[in-house]
Amino acid sequence: xxxxxxxxxxxxxxxxxxxxxxxxxxxxxxxxxxxxxxxxxxxxxxxxxxxxxxxxxxxxxxxxxxxxxxxxxxxxxxxxxxxxxxxxxxxxxxxxxxxxxxxxxxxxxxxxxxxxxxxxxxxxxxxxxxxxxxxxxxxxxxxxxxxxxxxxxxxxxxxxxxxxxxxxxxxxxxxxxxxxxxxxxxxxxxxxxxxxxxxxxxxxxxxxxxxxxxxxxxxxxxxxxxxxxxxxxxxxxxxxxxxxxxxxxxxxxx
Numbered sequence: 001x002x003x004x005x006x007x008x009x010x011x012x013x014x015x016x017x018x019x020x021x022x023x024x025x026x027x028x029x030x031x032x033x034x035x036x037x038x039x040x041x042x043x044x045x046x047x048x049x050x051x052x053x054x055x056x057x058x059x060x061x062x063x064x065x066x067x068x069x070x071x072x073x074x075x076x077x078x079x080x081x082x083x084x085x086x087x088x089x090x091x092x093x094x095x096x097x098x099x100x101x102x103x104x105x106x107x108x109x110x111x112x113x114x115x116x117x118x119x120x121x122x123x124x125x126x127x128x129x130x131x132x133x134x135x136x137x138x139x140x141x142x143x144x145x146x147x148x149x150x151x152x153x154x155x156x157x158x159x160x161x162x163x164x165x166x167x168x169x170x171x172x173x174x175x176x177x178x179x180x181x182x183x184x185x186x187x188x189x190x191x192x193x194x195x196x197x198x199x200x201x202x203x204x205x206x207x208x209x210x211x212x213x214x215x216x217x218x219x220x221x222x223x224x225x226x227x228x229x230x231x232x233x234x235x236x237x238x239x240x241x242x243x244x245x246x247x248x249x250x251x252x253x254x
Contacts, residue, residue, distance in 0.1 A: 003234040003235070004029040008031065008034070008077065008081040008083050008086070009031040009085065010086070010124075010128065011023040011090055012062065014037055015043070016043070018225065020035075020047070021225065022225070023035045024044070024048055025229060026086065027048045027052050029230055029234070031086065032056040033058075034057075034080075034081075035048075035060070036060040036061065038061065038064075040059075040061070045057045045059040056081070065119055065123070071127045074127045078131055084131045084135075084138070085132075085137065086139045086141070086233045087139070087140045088141045089124040089125065091116060093116045093158070102156040109157065113158055117164075117165070118164045121165060121168065128140070129176065136179060137180045139181075139232065140176075140184070141232045142168065143165065143187075144162045144187040145188060146189040149246065162187075166244055169243075169244065173241040182237065184237065185245070188225055189246075189247065189252075190207060191222055210251065211249075215250025
């Protein structure tokens with residue numbers, strides 16, 4: 001359909017997993033895509049190039065907890081493509097955290113989750129919005145989580161960070177609306193990314209309880225998020241801002 005023809009999208013945390021799926025989907029709709037991660041994004045770049053003839057991709061390394069790095073990410077994007085229309089600040093800590101009671105979370109781990117999951121999106125948005133303001137148009141798709149609506153136990157730092165992402169989305173929508181910038185969030189359920197599949201050996205029972213809580217009782221795959229992401233990134237949602245779309249098979253009614 002090429003709904004995003006001529007648009008430029010940045011996806012953080014795109015070296016693998018759900019972020020890589022987001023990047024491929026945006027490229028498939030005609031966007032020029034900047035993929036960035038603290039890890040090497042070359043495999044995602046190759047997958048996009050192999051899947052879509054003529055796709056334009058820029059792969060970067062970015063530590064989203066570093067303000068200068070986020071500013072350089074945007075500078076490189078605009079230098080290469082001349083604009084920035086869509087930002088998906090997807091980078092987050094989750095898959096390797098493990099389940100533990102709140103008393104057992106090390107302070108260092110709590111701080112790391114907050115730095116990546118809250119400060120990271122804020123710094124990316126802070127860096128991206130000056131260019132979007134110049135264009136009087138932009139789409140920011142924050143990544144929340146269905147867990148924040150459940151108060152899921154044994155992941156206090158992660159659930160709290162995603163609650164903050166939702167609050168950030170609502171506040172930013174008010175601050176940026178006059179500039180034509182739409183800010184929404186996408187809230188996945190437990191999704192079988194590479195990291196979660198590896199985690200399933202130790203947490204299979206907890207993962208199965210999540211499946212059992214759904215109206216649609218099956219595992220959620222990264223591709224299940226593509227339709228909602230493209231809707232929020234495209235002109236289809238131009239009169240929508242400050243909202244949260246939950247895609248979790250009906251575990252949460254929101």
